[in-house]
Amino acid sequence: MSELSYESPLAGVAAPSGLSVSIREITERGMLDLRGLASDAAFMAAVKGVLGFDLPVKPRTSAAWGDVKVLWLSVDQWLILSSRSKSHELLANLREALKGIHSLAVDVSDMRAVIRLEGDGCREVIMKGTSLDLLDPEYVQGCCRRMRYAEIAALLDVVEDDVFDIYVFRSYAHYTWNFLCATAKAPAKLKLFGKQDVPA
Known part of the structure; x- marks a missing residue:
């Protein structure tokens, strides 16, 4: 039986010469879409327990610790960035910590x-x-x-x-x-x- 393999969206593509930048x-960037209420103390605490830092709550800001970074997308949505290999563990830990709390965590790396x-x-x-x-x-x-x-x-x-x-x-x-x-x-x-x- 064939195994699943990942190919980045721009695999095999190279930038031409003569560019100004x-x-x-x-590649290999893991992305998790996280939704929840910033006003819910239990949600915020649960996520901080997994990530090790607070979610950014100010519009158009981000927060980071180590190799994990979180981008603010809206009042109830964040994009969690990490290495692709680490995203699976992060997702599992988030879902476990958020059990019973109104929230959603989905792997959107692809x-x-x-x-x-x-x-x-x-x-x-x-x-x-x-x-x-x-x-x-x-x-x-x-x-x-x-x-x-x-x-x-x-x-x-x-x-x-x-x-x-x-x-x-x-x-x-x-x-x-x-x-x-x-x-x-x-x-x-x-x-x-x-x-x-x-x-x-």
């Missing part, structure tokens, strides 16, 4: 593709596909939010000042990848302020 897929942009100019590249003003002081390390990117639903996570992760549904992985590679080409590089470089 680094673009790569983040639902999304994660594309990382690194380097000076990432903000300008991303802004070519969204109406967000990533120069706003809000967009610092730890900020996360849903957005429309190139006309599709996406999730943005500011990992560091010049490191961004974009989450899109798996079926849009190639579309997003191709859009990013096209807008990140060196000849398309732009500066938001000041004199622009003239392409050779």
Whole structure:
């Protein structure tokens, strides 16, 4: 009998040469969708007992401890990130701790593709596909939010000042990848302020 095997959404795809920033897929990332009431002390305590830290409750924020990170998605929804190998254990522990508490924990690791942009100019590249003003002081390390990117639903996570992760549904992985590679080409590089470089 054949065994199940995992293949990342962008397996076999490589970024072309001549890009102004680094673009790569983040593989082997486990993702758990968690729902519950932040106003429920029992729910919050149970989750903290498993994760080791409090869930972020402020909109567009995240929290992390070790190799586990949690992104705030809405008033009653969070995305828990870890290594794929650790997500199964985390899910089992969450479900055990949340027994009898109004909540939902589901493994959604195969639902999304994660594309990382690194380097000076990432903000300008991303802004070519969204109406967000990533120069706003809000967009610092730890900020996360849903957005429309190139006309599709996406999730943005500011990992560091010049490191961004974009989450899109798996079926849009190639579309997003191709859009990013096209807008990140060196000849398309732009500066938001000041004199622009003239392409050779």
